[in-house]
Every structure is written in C-alpha cells, then in structure tokens.
Amino acid sequence: MRPAEPRTRVNETIRVPQVRLIDDDGSQIGVKARDEALEYAWAKNLDLVEVAPDANPPVCRVMDYGKYRYDQEQKQKLARKHQSTITIKEIKLRPKIDPHDYATKKGHVVRFLRQRDKVKVTIMFRGREMSHPERGRALLERLAEDVSELGVIESAPIQDGRNMVMLLAPVRELPPTKPGANEPPAESARRSLPRPRPKSKKQSPQLPPSPRPPPSPGPPSPKPPRRPKRKRPQRPPPNQNRNRRAPDAKDEVPLRRQEALQADRQRQADAPARHALAHPGEEDAEAEARLPSRSAGRAL
Numbered sequence: 001m002r003p004a005e006p007r008t009r010v011n012e013t014i015r016v017p018q019v020r021l022i023d024d025d026g027s028q029i030g031v032k033a034r035d036e037a038l039e040y041a042w043a044k045n046l047d048l049v050e051v052a053p054d055a056n057p058p059v060c061r062v063m064d065y066g067k068y069r070y071d072q073e074q075k076q077k078l079a080r081k082h083q084s085t086i087t088i089k090e091i092k093l094r095p096k097i098d099p100h101d102y103a104t105k106k107g108h109v110v111r112f113l114r115q116r117d118k119v120k121v122t123i124m125f126r127g128r129e130m131s132h133p134e135r136g137r138a139l140l141e142r143l144a145e146d147v148s149e150l151g152v153i154e155s156a157p158i159q160d161g162r163n164m165v166m167l168l169a170p171v172r173e174l175p176p177t178k179p180g181a182n183e184p185p186a187e188s189a190r191r192s193l194p195r196p197r198p199k200s201k202k203q204s205p206q207l208p209p210s211p212r213p214p215p216s217p218g219p220p221s222p223k224p225p226r227r228p229k230r231k232r233p234q235r236p237p238p239n240q241n242r243n244r245r246a247p248d249a250k251d252e253v254p255l256r257r258q259e260a261l262q263a264d265r266q267r268q269a270d271a272p273a274r275h276a277l278a279h280p281g282e283e284d285a286e287a288e289a290r291l292p293s294r295s296a297g298r299a300l
Contacts, residue, residue: 009050010065011038019050019060031057088167090120093143095135106146113150113170123157123164136164144168 009015014034021029021037024046032040041048041062049068052059089112091105112119121143123136140157147168155167 009053011041011048014048014050014058014060016058018057019048020055020057022051022059022061024062084116086116086118088118088120090122092122092124093139094124094126095129095132095139097139106143109143109147109168110150113147113168116170118154118170119151119168121166121168125162125164130162133159133164140164140166 016034018031018033019037021032021040023029024044029040037048037060044062046062047065048060049063049065050058051061089108091109091112093102093105097105109119109121121140123139125133125136129135137157144151144153144166149171151168151170153166154169155165157164157166
C-alpha cells in the first residue's frame with residue numbers, strides 16, 4: 001500500500017495554539033494565536049497556510065491557496081519535463097572476438113551512446129582464458145578509445161569473477177553527425193566529389209513558322225494495293241476415338257463371358273438340327289406316333 005502523501009494544513013485544519021505569522025508580502029508579523037491569525041487572513045480575503053510544520057511554533061503564511069497549489073504543480077511538471085531517464089544497455093564480448101564481430105558490437109555501442117544511454121561492456125572469460133585478464137582489459141580500453149567522441153569511461157574495468165565489466169556514459173554534447181558516416185566508402189567518396197554544374201542552354205530567338213505552300217491541284221494519288229488476307233490453317237478433324245478408354249484386363253473378363261453365353265445359346269438353337277442329321281428315322285416314328293391309329297378311328 002502506497003504511503004499517504006503529506007498534505008498541507010490550511011485554515012481550520014491547523015490545530016496548534018500559536019503560529020508564527022508571515023504576511024502575503026513576506027513581512028514578519030510575529031507570533032500570534034491561531035484564531036487571531038485566521039481573522040487576519042480572512043480580513044484580507046486570503047487563506048492561512050502552514051508552510052513549516054516542524055518549526056516551533058509552526059510557520060504560517062497568508063496567501064491564496066488555490067494559486068499556491070497551481071504554482072507548485074507547474075514547478076513539478078517543469079521538473080518532470082527536464083528530467084531525463086537514462087537506461088543501461090549491455091554488450092558482451094569475448095577476448096578472442098573476430099574483427100568483424102568487434103566492428104558490429106562497436107556499432108551497437110555507438111548507437112546506444114547516441115541515444116543517450118549508458119553502456120555496460122562485459123568481457124566473458126572461459127577456461128584457461130582466466131589466466132590472461134590483460135587481454136580483456138586491453139580490449140575494453142581499445143573500445144573506449146574508439147568511441148571516445150561519444151562516451152566516457154564512468155567505471156573503469158573491474159574483474160568480477162569470470163567477467164570483466166566497464167561502464168560507458170554518453171558525453172554531455174554529442175558531436176555533429178558527419179554525412180555519410182554510416183555509408184560504404186564508395187558512397188561517401190562519391191558524395192565528397194564536387195558536382196558538375198549544369199550547362200546553361202542558350203535560348204535561340206524563336207522565329208515565326210514559315211507558311212506552308214498551298215496544295216497544287218492534280219490527279220488524285222492512287223491508293224496503295226490492299227494486303228491480301230492471310231488464310232488460317234485448317235485444323236484436322238477431332239479424333240472421335242480420342243476420348244475412348246483403352247480396354248483393360250478387367251474389361252476382357254465380361255467380354256469373354258458374353259461370348260461364351262452367345263456360343264451356348266447358338267449351340268442350343270442348333271442342337272435339334274444336328275440331332276436330326278444324326279438320326280434321320282426317329283422323326284418319322286415320332287410323327288406316326290402322334291397320328292391316331294386306325295382301330296381308334298373305327299371305334300369312334
């Protein structure tokens with residue numbers, strides 16, 4: 001829970017029996033009773049404000065309390081406006097860092113210092129690198145020298161276990177940014193070359209256009225022959241069997257069955273004729289058997 005802020009006691013909230021009274025123009029009036037001081041302030045249509053509660057007796061001043069609070073808020077607002085928040089960025093290096101990696105890390109440090117941030121540079125030692133701390137110190141000093149235009153050493157390199165730490169702070173006034181500082185050498189060299197002046201074009205006096213001669217009367221010019229139309233080549237007729245699917249092994253089985261059924265039906269239809277050819281006398285016997293006998297006709 002946030003502690004309550006001290007509040008300024010005004011008028012009836014002042015509970016002490018005596019106060020040292022100061023007029024609104026800053027003149028000392030002296031020690032007065034609380035009721036007398038209140039009557040004096042109200043007679044001037046102002047407030048009695050306790051400005052030094054720890055004094056003996058407390059010091060009270062006659063003033064306009066609303067205006068006093070407004071002035072205090074404006075002072076606090078102005079103080080917050082000019083207050084700058086500094087953050088600490090951290091960059092970690094190794095004693096055996098590659099030159100290209102070192103250039104990249106240095107670029108980060110330069111960017112942080114231009115943003116008015118402090119930079120904590122840490123060298124990490126591993127294994128037998130702990131026996132050569134002077135290499136890490138030399139690397140930190142080299143980095144501080146490279147960025148000396150933007151930052152100063154606030155905390156010298158200190159050995160902290162397996163790490164060596166150095167703190168850089170931005171300078172008060174940054175140097176002006178050079179044009180082409182972050183560009184490749186070819187681009188910066190091209191910018192540094194003087195630009196050629198554009199050649200001034202002399203404007204020739206404009207003459208009035210010469211009048212065109214009138215068209216001479218004569219036979220009309222013959223029209224150029226028309227270009228013959230180009231015949232499009234005729235496309236071959238579409239292949240009707242193109243979309244038909246080639247018979248597969250699965251389709252051969254139903255075809256064989258249909259052929260077998262047709263052969264059976266034909267065989268059954270041809271069976272009587274073959275039987276008659278094979279046994280010619282049987283048909284006459286069957287025909288005679290179907291005819292009624294002579295004795296049966298007589299009986300009828």
